[in-house]
Every structure is written in C-alpha cells, then in structure tokens.
Amino acid sequence: MAFLQGIPASEGIAIAKAFRFEPIDVKIECKKVENSTIEVNLFYEALEKTVDELKQIKEHASTEAGIENATIFDAHLLVLRDPELIEPVIDRIMKKQYNAEFAVKEITDHYIHLLLQTENEYLKERAADIKDVANRLQAHLLGIPVFDPSMVTENVIIVSEDLTPSDAALLNPSKVKGAVTNVGGKTSHAAFIAQSLNIPSVVGTKTALGDIENGDVLVVDGYTGIVHINPTPELIEEYEKKQEQTLRDLSELSWLAKERTISLDEQYFSIVGNIGSMEEAKGVIEHGGEGIGLFRTEFLFMEKKQLPTEEEQFHVYKSVLESMDGKPVVVRTIDIGGDKELPYLKLSKEMNPFLGLRGIRFCLGEQSILRTQLRALIRASAFGTLKIMFPMVAVIEEFRQGKLMFKEECEKLIEEGVEIGHIELGMMVEIPATALMIEAFAKEVDFISIGTNDLIQYTLAADRSNEQVSYLYQPYHPAILRLIKNVIDAAHKEGRSVSICGDMAGNEVAIPLLVGMGLDEFSVHSAAIIKTRAHIRKLNKAEIEKKIDILLNLPNAVEIESALENFFYKKL
Structure with missing residues (x-):
C-alpha cells in the first residue's frame, strides 16, 4: 500500500476511485493571418464568450454550489478587461499578423513567467488564475470544448496537476x-473554493x-495531508468509521446555530465569522454567528478596475451592518501590500513585500484612500454596531495617526449633519514587537484582534505557503503561545477584549488552549462556527486554566501539541 504526503488544503475524509483530470494539451503554433481585422474581431468574440462563461461560473459558485468565495472570479473578469492583456494581443495581431490564439499565448505566458519568478508564494499561485483565463480564451478561439468537472457522473476523487x-x-x-493535486498551496483560490464546498483536498503532493492511475481507490485525509493509494480493506473501514462519525457530529450539532457559546463552568465566549463580501455575511447568519469578527475590505478594492468611491463603499458597509441586525461588525481597513496588490495602483516593486508597505503603513502613505474608506464606514455606522480596526500596526504612532484621521473625518461628517453611531476603534496584533509591547497599545485601543497567521510567520520567519519551510509554521511553538497569552493578559488588565481571527481560532486542538488563556472571541470561517461552539460547550475553563502554565513551559511545539491532545482533545 502506497501513500503520498501533501499539504492539507480542505478538511475532511474522502474515499473513492481516482479520476485523472488532465486538460487537453493543444500545441498552439504561430500562424500568419491574411486579414488582421477579422482576426481581431475573432479575438473580441472569444473575449466576450469567455466573460459570459466566467459570469455563469461565478453565478453557479455563489448560488447553486453555495460558495462564499465567488468574488474570486471578479479578478478573472478584470484580467479579461485589462488593457495590459488586450492591447498587446491586438498589437501582435495587427503588426505581426499573429493568429489570435498565439498572440494570447505569448502575452499570458509572459505574465505567468513573471509571477512564477517572484519569491512571493501567494503571487506564484496567482499564475494559475491567469492560466485559467488563458485556457478558456484559447479554447473559444480554437473551438475546443472545455472540460466541465460538473459533468462527472460517479463518485470520484479528482487527481490533477x-x-x-x-x-x-x-x-x-x-x-x-475529494481532490488531490501535484502543486498548489493553502492560499490558492482553488483551496478556498474546496473549503467552501466542503470537498476534502490535499495539494502539493508533487507526484x-x-x-495514481484512473480507477485506483484513494483515501484522502484532508486533516493530515496524507493520500492513501489502494489501501487495505482494514484501513478503508477505519476511515469510513471516522467519516460516519464526522457526519453524525455535524447533523447532531445543527441545533447549536441558535444557541450561545457557554462552557461547562458557565463562562461565555463569542463566536463570530470572517468575511470578505456581503455574500459571506449571509453564511455567518445561517451558521449562527454572533457577529462578524473580521470583514476583509481589500476584496472590495481588488474586484474593481479603479478605487471604489465613498458611495460604493458606503452601500456595501451599510448592507453588511443591516444584515447583521445589530450584531457587531468588525471592519479591517484596507490591507493592501504583501500578498495583495491593486493592479490599478502603480506601486513600486519591493524586495520584501511582506516586510514593506502594507496594512496601516500603506494607508498612512496613501491617506486619501484611508480617509475615503473611513468616511464611508462612519456614515454606515448609523445602521448597525460598527467596530473598525487597523492592520499591521507596529508602533503606537501608527495607531495614533489612524485614530487622528478617524476623529477628523467624524468631525467633518458631524458638521455636514450626518448621523453617526458609536464606533469602537481597535487594532490587529500580527507583529511580534506589537505583542511584546501590548501594554502600551492596550491603554489606547478599544479592542484587540490577534492575526495568528501573520504572527506565526513573522515570529518564526517562515512563509506557511512555502512548502520548503512549512515545517517551521508551528502554531504551538512556545514563543507563539507566550505572545498570545501576553496579549490577552495585558488587554484584560486594561479592560479590553481580545479576539483571534487566524486559523488557530477554529483549530480543534487549539480551542481548549485558547479558552484556558482567556480569549474572549473566536473569529472563524462561517462553516466552522457551529463546530467551534460545540467544542467550547464541552470544556471547563477553570480546569484548563490550571494546566496553562505547564503547557507554556514545555520546550517545543511537538510536546505542547501532544499534551494538548492528551489533556483535552481526546475528551471532546
């Protein structure tokens, strides 16, 4: 019995036969066309067909499949409307008399090559997005049918590059x-979609x-990243039992959507959702979220061809606040930089974008963008319970500058006769220095949210999407846990609440630890709300608190995780 080790990209267990998904590899050759004008018209026709096709896929993603990441396809549509794609293609057709499909190939291959050369793992994975658009565009030009995965008629596990x-x-x-791929990472768009569809997935297996051959029986373990090839009947039976138990648990827990999150010793915890759009806010409501703990507003900026206006932003924020019916909504101001870029802002390239102009730093350098966003948010505050937080704060002066701009925009709007609600102002803790100096910050902020994904990366100097150093991405490293505990203790001393909006908040093994540390709020993907609530309701906070010092004094992540599993997880 063979097995592959990859990266777990979407949780769950899948057992089925393998279906190798290998798109038709058509060799596109350069041909001289006699009439360039006709060829340009053919290109435009294919462009429109591809736009229509992607709009249909987006609609399918947001309705029939219930995907909360349908806004991903706005970026695809932007690529198809981007002058930097269209104009060079037309230029090659008109001046060099290239056939349209070769012109598309030459231009898109160039951009894909540039993305693959970058050291930024997130940007490398965006190459797949451009390849996706290029494949569909070329298929329409050549009249070749595109494989439609929705037409699969039997239970399978997709295996692909x-x-x-x-x-x-x-x-x-x-x-x-299930799905298994040779390449890819946790931050790929395909991984996000698989999570939304609850399809267990393992990526980055390399081989x-x-x-794997067509028809091989596979067991995909989306928790560990292991793919078993033609396993023994005994192993299949073992995984089938795990699968059945998971389904029973989910069915039995559905009633918790209407319940509060109270531990065995009657301690209350807030379970809220992470969103990037209005569509995702609906998922938080359906799963019983007690509010929104992280509204990532950068997606509102990334899906546009230009900066969204104050009015456009206002309507989005107003809609989200109204949909939550008075429950708190924590909005993170635009977090551009690092792994997220705005193509219409011609920002200078940085050697280390994750350590460069991102988060609050970007906003303080582009104050008009932040002020427009703050005005839209302040206006929307009259329609719900709004909290605003700044990302990537490194020094207290950054928070103070952001707060000053916030106050100035409030005063202007009040002078204009605009009704505004009460707004709390907080910050993200994502940088080790901030976590160590949290006492100073806690005196000036209204609340704190810990972004554990970045905190872990910056503390251990390890990009979690980079397969070569992923072993260093250790949520249970003693340094990480001590930083989190330090933030919670210092914040509570000043009467400030603390939430976590990173992956740790929904991690089954980490939940007891965070409860014992005194975390107030768990901000998770909407699909994890009920499961997180169920775990906490089985815990006794007072009992866990007695073991926290023992755990934090263990020497490494392996021993801490093992102790956590022995102390708490096996009891859940």
Missing part, C-alpha cells in the same frame, strides 16, 4: 468527493499524477 479556480468552482460536491 493543479485545479484552476473555475475548475474548482464547477466541482459537483455530490459526485466529486500524484505520476503515482
């Missing part, structure tokens, strides 16, 4: 039970297509 976002969005969860 990679899954493009549109491939992933068309997966039929009733038939496609899946070489080792």
